[in-house]
Amino acid sequence: xxxxxxxxxxxxxxxxxxxxxxxxxxxxxxxxxxxxxxxxxxxxxxxxxxxxxxxxxxxxxxxxxxxxxxxxxxxxxxxxxxxxxxxxxxxxxxxxxxxxxxxxxxxxxxxxxxxxxxxxxxxxxxxxxxxxxxxxxxxxxxxxxxxxx
Numbered sequence: 001x002x003x004x005x006x007x008x009x010x011x012x013x014x015x016x017x018x019x020x021x022x023x024x025x026x027x028x029x030x031x032x033x034x035x036x037x038x039x040x041x042x043x044x045x046x047x048x049x050x051x052x053x054x055x056x057x058x059x060x061x062x063x064x065x066x067x068x069x070x071x072x073x074x075x076x077x078x079x080x081x082x083x084x085x086x087x088x089x090x091x092x093x094x095x096x097x098x099x100x101x102x103x104x105x106x107x108x109x110x111x112x113x114x115x116x117x118x119x120x121x122x123x124x125x126x127x128x129x130x131x132x133x134x135x136x137x138x139x140x141x142x143x144x145x146x147x148x149x
Contacts, residue, residue: 021055
């Protein structure tokens with residue numbers, strides 16, 4: 001975990017204030033952190049959303065929530081990118097196999113319109129997955145840039 005000390009620092013700051021509202025905000029932030037560490041990204045997002053709506057004036061907790069939100073979105077994008085990479089590899093293999101088959105049929109002058117349509121659709125599917133992969137890569141780079149700021 002990259003920011004456990006940040007969460008701990010926010011917890012100490014908020015606990016020292018003695019204000020019940022700050023303690024409740026800190027508790028919600030810690031719950032979000034726990035959900036994140038357990039891999040329950042949706043629950044962590046909901047906790048952060050609740051913190052933002054319920055405690056809009058607790059700046060320290062909101063700063064901690066922002067950092068955690070960036071971590072959550074980064075993890076989600078990385079997970080989705082791994083899945084998309086697997087899909088892209090499968091799509092590339094399907095396209096290569098189909099392309100080889102169509103090329104053979106073209107040489108023998110036996111290529112059918114259905115084969116050519118299937119080749120085009122397979123290429124479009126692969127291109128769509130590739131675009132999604134590249135978009136996720138840009139999202140991950142953007143999150144890393146925001147974390148440095």
